[in-house]
Amino acid sequence: MQSSIQDLGRPGYGRFGIPPAGAMDPWSLQVTNALLGNPAGAAAVEMTLAGVKARCLAPSVVALGGGEGEYFLNGQRVAPWQSLALSPGDMLDVGGISRGCRVYLGVHGGIEVPVVLGSRSTYLPASLGGKEGRALRRGDILRGHPCEEKHISRRLLPSLRPVLADKAELRVLRGLHAAFFPAEEWERFLASDYTVTPRSNRMGCRLAGEAVKARSAGNLISDALVTGAIQVPPDGEPIILGVDRQTTGGYPVIAALVTADLAKVGQLPPGQIVRFRAISLAEAQELKEKQAKFLRSLSLWGKETFICGR
Incomplete structure (x- = not known):
């Protein structure tokens, strides 16, 4: 492909x-x-x-x-x-x-x-x-x-x-614009199953499923974006930004993937079911360090x- x-x-x-x-x-x-x-x-x-x-x-x-x-x-x-x-x-x-x-x-x-x-x-x-x-x-x-x-x-x-599971769990932190989403919309976002669509690519993983709606953000000024940011366009269906993402954007960011789960997005084929789970910043940092420690240990392998x- x-x-x-x-x-x-x-x-x-x-x-x-x-x-x-x-x-x-x-x-x-x-x-x-x-x-x-x-x-x-x-x-x-x-x-x-x-x-x-x-x-x-x-x-x-x-x-x-x-x-x-x-x-x-x-x-x-x-x-x-x-x-x-x-x-x-x-x-x-x-x-x-x-x-x-x-x-x-x-x-x-x-x-x-x-x-x-x-x-x-x-x-x-x-x-x-x-x-x-x-x-x-x-x-x-x-x-x-x-x-x-x-x-x-x-x-x-x-x-x-x-482990490539039939349903992928992606751990997230609240995003830059989480305050634009009412509490019930945040809970809907976490409780819903989403399906990866064929429109996904290296720029973004587009999801279909339960729409989440932001309060009117007025003239939201474009902000800097990071890989793993989850934008919500007007149709309410989230987009997980990939490594070829734009560098700034004006859609509200409801959440961001934790660093340890960024690699999971690269293994989401069309049709894959995805669910999000919120964790704390301390948990995210611990997961990041655990993954980094494992990857650092690879340099100790002999020939x-x-x-x-x-």
């Missing part, structure tokens, strides 16, 4: 109207890179709903992380969350994603494309970064670093892999063959 090169994005340019871009599921990107001994932010291929078929041109070690699906190496099914040694001529086929929405193809050493404003990420609306600023297409050649360390063999324990654990 759409594949592009992404890393952890280019933060710090919002004042120039440039969003961060980067991986929609940064947790999966970082773990995939750890399986390869790469820096956490090395560039990889982000595939949405369906993947690519790629032929290996040089000795390589690759890994797949993210959604679940049917993935094949030379016609033999392979599992995600492990490193795979490839030889010239090998064919990797990443088919449809059956659970989740995105999968990441990482390569030992990372994918080499020009750095633009400190990042290799593709921002498609402005044709910025990545492979000539566009999505990947048939015939593209992606260059990494030939791998001589074929003994690298790593996998993530099943107990540490993300010898082993099974990754806590």
